[in-house]
Amino acid sequence: MTDHEQEAMIRMAFGEAEPGDTPSGNAKELRQYQALKAGLRSLADVPECQLSTRRLTDAILAEKVKPQKVAWWWPVGLVSGAAAVVAAYFFFTPAGTVKKPVDAPLASRAPSATHENPGLTPAPDEIASTTGDTSPSATARAESLLDRSKNLVALNDTPRPSLSVSRRRAVARPKQSVPDVTAEIAMSMAGNVGGAPAMSALPAGIGGPAADSMATSARSLPGSDAKVVVVEPGTDPLTGAKEAQEVNRRDVVFGG
Amino acid sequence: MRLNLSPVDSKSRPIEAVLSSAETDDKLVALARDGDFSAFEKLFERHRTLVYRYAYQMAPRRDDAEDIVQEVFVRAYQNLHRYRDEAKFTTWLLRICANLGTDKARMHNRRTALEQQEATGALSWMTMGNSTEDPVENLDRERMQALLREAIASLPEQHRNAIVFRDIQEMEYEDIAAFFKCTIGGAKLRVLRARRALRDKLAPMLADDED
Secondary structure, three states: OOHHHHHHHHHHHOOOOOOOOOOOOOHHHHHHHHHHHHHHHHOOOOOOOOOOHHHHHHHHHHHHHOOOOOOOOHHHHHHHHHHHHHHHHHHHOOHHHOOOOOOHHHHHOOOOOOOOOHHHOOOHHHHHHHOOOOOHHHHHHHHHHHHHHHHHHHHOOOOOOOHHHHHHOOOOOOOOOOOOHHHHHHHHHHOOHHHOOOHHHOOOOOOOHHHHHHHHHHHHOOOOOOEEEEEEEEEOOOOOOEEEEEEEHHHOOOOO | OOOOOOOOOHHHOOHHHHHHHHHHHHHHHHHHHOOOHHHHHHHHHHHHHHHHHHHHHHOOOHHHHHHHHHHHHHHHHHOHHHOOOOOOHHHHHHHHHHHHHHHHHHHHHHHHHHHHHHHOOHHHHHHHOOOOOOHHHHHHHHHHHHHHHHHHHOOOHHHHHHHHHHHHOOOOHHHHHHHHOOOHHHHHHHHHHHHHHHHHHHHHHHHHHHO
C-alpha cells in the first residue's frame, strides 16, 4: 500500500474523507484506525474545571507582590567589584594622564594676558589714557599693538604638558617666556618696536608716572637695538611735564 | 461537529455569540492592558475550559491541570503587552500552556508512577471520573485510556499536540495551523503523520483487541 493510499485510509477512518479518496488497503488496518479514533474521543471526557476567578486573582496578586529575592552575596560582590574596577583604573592608566586640580601657585604664574583670560587684557583706550593721550590716533595705535601682542601670545601658545608633569617641573625648569603685553606696549609707546615712532618724540604731555612704570618694565625685553626713555628728574618749563631722554638700551645699565 | 477554538461552550451558545466573542477578545485584551482587571476576568471565564482541556491531556489529574491553567493565565496577564493581534488570543494561550505543560507533564508522570506503585492504581480510579456501572467495563476502559495516554505522551511534541488538538479537542485545522504557524495543508499533514505514529505504537494492543 502506498503512502497516498494509507493517508486516504486514515482520513476515511477518522471521518475526513476527501472527494478523491477511495476505499483501499486491508480492512484490519482500517479497523485499527477506527478503534484509535474512538479511544482518542474517550479521552476528551475530562472532569470539570473548578478553578475560580478568585483563585486566579489571588495568584496574580501574589505574583505581583512577591518580593524579589536578593542573594546574600550581592552586597559583598558589589563592594569587591567596585574595588576591583578602581584598582584596575589606577593600574592601567598611565601616570601622566591622571588629571589633578591646578594648584594656586602654578595658576598665579600664568601670563597676565592670554587668549584664555581675555578679561585681563587692557582696553586700547585704557592704555591710551595711561599715557595721557586720549586722542583717536593714540587709541588706534594702542589697538593695533594689542592685536600684534595677541598674535605673539598665540604663536607662543605651545601645547601644555600634563599637569602632573608640569607640577613636578614647576621649580626645576626655567620659567617659560611669555611676552608681557603691557611691557611691549610700553616699549612701543616709548621706543621703536616695530618701527613705530617713539612716543617720547611726541610733544610733551605724553608720559607721566604710567609711562615711567611701563618704561621700567621694558627693561626685561630682549634686544640691544631697542631704545629706552630715561625720565629725567627735572620738568619742562613750558608744559610742566617731566623731561625724558631717549637712549639706546645697550647704553643703560638696568638696576645698576 | 467541531468545536470552535475561541468560545468555551460553543454547543450551548448561538453561532452569533460565538462569532462576536471571537471579535471582542482583542477589545478585552486592550481593556486589560489599560488596567481593567474585569476584562481579564472575562477572558479567563471565556477560555479557561479550553486551556484546561488541553492541560488535562498533558497532566491528567484535575488539580495538576488546574495548576497549569492558573499558571497560564497568570503568565498571560503578566505578558499581555507582548501579545500581538496577528494571532488569536486562544492560540496565544495554548502556546503558553504548551510551553508550561511540558515540564508539568513530566512532573506529573513521575509522581503518578510513584503513586501507582504505592496504591496499585487505586488513585487513578478517583481521578479519572469516567466510571460506569460495570466494573469490568470500567477496568477495560481505564486500561485503554492509560495505554493511549502513555502512547501519546511518548510521541514527539508536535505529534502529541496534533493528536490532542484534532482528535481529542476536535479543533479546526485552521486553528491548528495557527498554533503551528503553518498552512492548513501543513497542519493536515502533521495530523496524519501523528496518527500513523500513534497507531504504530499501539498496533500490538489494537491487534489484541481485534483478537
